[in-house]
Amino acid sequence: MNSILKSKWTKAVVFLICLVPLGLLIWEASTGNLSSNPTQFLEHATGDWTLRFVAITLAVTPLRKILGQPQLIRFRRMFGLFAFFYGCCHFSVYLTFDQVFDLHGIWADVIKRRYITVGFTGFVLMIPLAITSTAGWIRRLGQPRWQWLHRAIYLTAIAGVIHYYWLVKSDIHLPLEYAAVMAILLGWRVYAHYKRPQHAAPVAAVAAQKNG
């Protein structure tokens, strides 16, 4: 198992698998199968995949610990970057077809409409994480600061779910399913943090405890 995870071929295969949703969308677009409202179809599909990749990224650490497979960490950056990639697709569809490049319209949406405010925030928070995802940036920032910054992904996860929840008209089943998944993934971290006090607690958490 360990040797499979370590292989560079595994990484290449996982990379290609992560591109399958994009490939399917391109295929469906070229065969005219994007439903009667293609823009909405693309918005929903790319939004779904953004949330799914955020969840997959967040699942890496718990799975590493639970399964005892530390090598899984090799895939985390790729998953995170794919979350950002599908987020970019999502925003591009909105920019191109929904707003037809009306930047004033987009800004008005971001300010006025809370589901867009929160979704846009979640998206923007991923930008610094994508930029600083390289080994060079980890070195430059130093591991603790880098890790602290990259906890912003928790906020993106929460913002993404709220964005979805506020968007639907009445049937909240799907947003609640995503909320449940994110709650488990974030809840595990809280649990793991308090379960093993022998590990040095992050500075911010200690400060919060003192203040609280």
Next chain:
Amino acid sequence: MLVKRSPELKYSDITPRDIYVNRRKFLYGMGLAGGLALAGKSLTELIDPQARAFASTKLSPLASSPFSTTEKVTAEQVVTTYNNYYEFGTDKADPAKNAQKFVTSPWTVSVEGECAKPRKFSLDEIMKLAPLEERIYRHRCVEAWSIVVPWVGFSFSTLAKLVEPTPNARYVAFTSYFDTKQMPLWSRAGIQLPYVEGLRMDEAMHPLTLLCMGMYGESLPNQDGAPIRMVIPWKYGFKSIKSLVKIKFVKDQPPTTWNITNAHEYGFYSNVNPKVDHPRWSQAHEVRLPGFFKNTATQMFNGYGDQVASLYNGMDLKKNY
């Protein structure tokens, strides 16, 4: 009142229905006809009426209507596969899949309340009340998409006058069919059912307000509100209630489903208005399906202002959204 004349040609006159619904099969058949003739198969077998998405009856004769728009009619495929009918699922593709077994015959519509002659009508009786008209209307959903549909029916006022509404009848309340057995996905809808809607009496009696029994020259498909529905073209689509079973003339403004669900977002009037945004999105533009770009400017009263704006003289349409 300015009324645009439409050409006398009806949508159903242009191309035989079998061919335009099954046009892919038709083209396919054209290519294969020669070879298959040898194998003893005819072209008519290829254009198989059984392959249709729903059972339908051709409605004729159809009178054309001065209210029809001359805009390009949306492909029937779009109108029958992209539906908001939450009793059959909340995804747009759900109703086309889940409404196929919905039983719409026999069907009775009860007309009651503040009227001198309340009574029940069978669907057949309603069909014979007046000559059927084809009315090509723009249909604007509150979700900022729009279609152009050749509906079939006649003005709601034709039926209303028969039961002689009393002066107490200031509003009309409409109720949809609801049955948890036939609509097992109802519990996921997130809205109170049965679906209810309402109009002010003058809105209901306006000649544009259509009692609708068909579209594209045929009876209504189940997912589009079979067997009988309302169509109010200057209001957002959700006002046009589907699968109508009860019409009640009432004194006070009746409750309406989306207003019950979220009063902040969906008002009683819900007239199409590009200047009053939905709290979550702008209503200034719409996407004309099946297009990609949301760049069609939405018109006040969905372009029916010449006919209906006077109904709202002196009203603040920002408050009465």
